[in-house]
Amino acid sequence: MAKYSLAFKLCGVRHREHDGFGSRTTATHFGIDHGTVDKWCAAYRAHGEDGLRKRYRRYSSAFKAAVLHRMTSEGWSTRQTCAIFDIPAQRTLQQWQRAFAQGGMAALEPKRRGRPPKMAKHKPHSPPLTQRPKAPENMTTDELHERLAYLEAENAYLKKLKALAQEKRSAEKKKRG
Structure with missing residues (x-):
């Protein structure tokens, strides 16, 4: 379950955008951080209600590199970049920056998830029972x-x-x- 419902996020965005309150006033009114209000409003402006929906995505290394390049060339903050590219968390972008700085393009490759592959089966040392041994x-x-x-x-x-x-x-x- 998401921390905040879509309806709650929409109420916060409407309070700030349509009712004319600032992000700090809205944050105090709803009992949340003002940065969260700013993030929701930016996502709503860029993508509408879809920008406020909870989703799980996997990003290709090419997409990650393009986002980082655009962010640095345009001089955008992580908050602005997340809103424009519809990336739910700033932390995700910060992890991409750190990984790229340490390991380049190879560090942006998606990690394999799940169980490790099974070990190769070894052939039994003794002959199978169906096979008769040589005389x-x-x-x-x-x-x-x-x-x-x-x-x-x-x-x-x-x-x-x-x-x-x-x-x-x-x-x-x-x-x-």
Whole structure:
């Protein structure tokens, strides 16, 4: 939910623009900052009611660079630039300025959002169960050693699993008895 509704913003703009009050008087009347009133009035003058609506946008790096260039060449303030280009927050423009000063055009590129990409899946070390292993007489020495290591690991795993199951059963018997 937006901090201020569209109707509230329109009331503030009308109070200042149509009723002839200043931004400080309007701000005091509505209990808000006078800078906010100025921002709303500038956005309303430039874009009408659409300038007061809450929206979320992503801007291209070319647009960001064009806005910054125009702002410096025309000598506009951040408030004026935001009103003219319909950018909702001055902070956004200030972040663009800082990023451009530190990293140039590359720093204005949009950042990737969301989860990082998944890791690449690794192929299993052992052959799939559907694939039959080669006959031992057709294997090289290295393949025989690899097969032997795999079978030894599988055997050790099954022995450990059996021992844990037996230990669990004996613990349950002790608990009962």
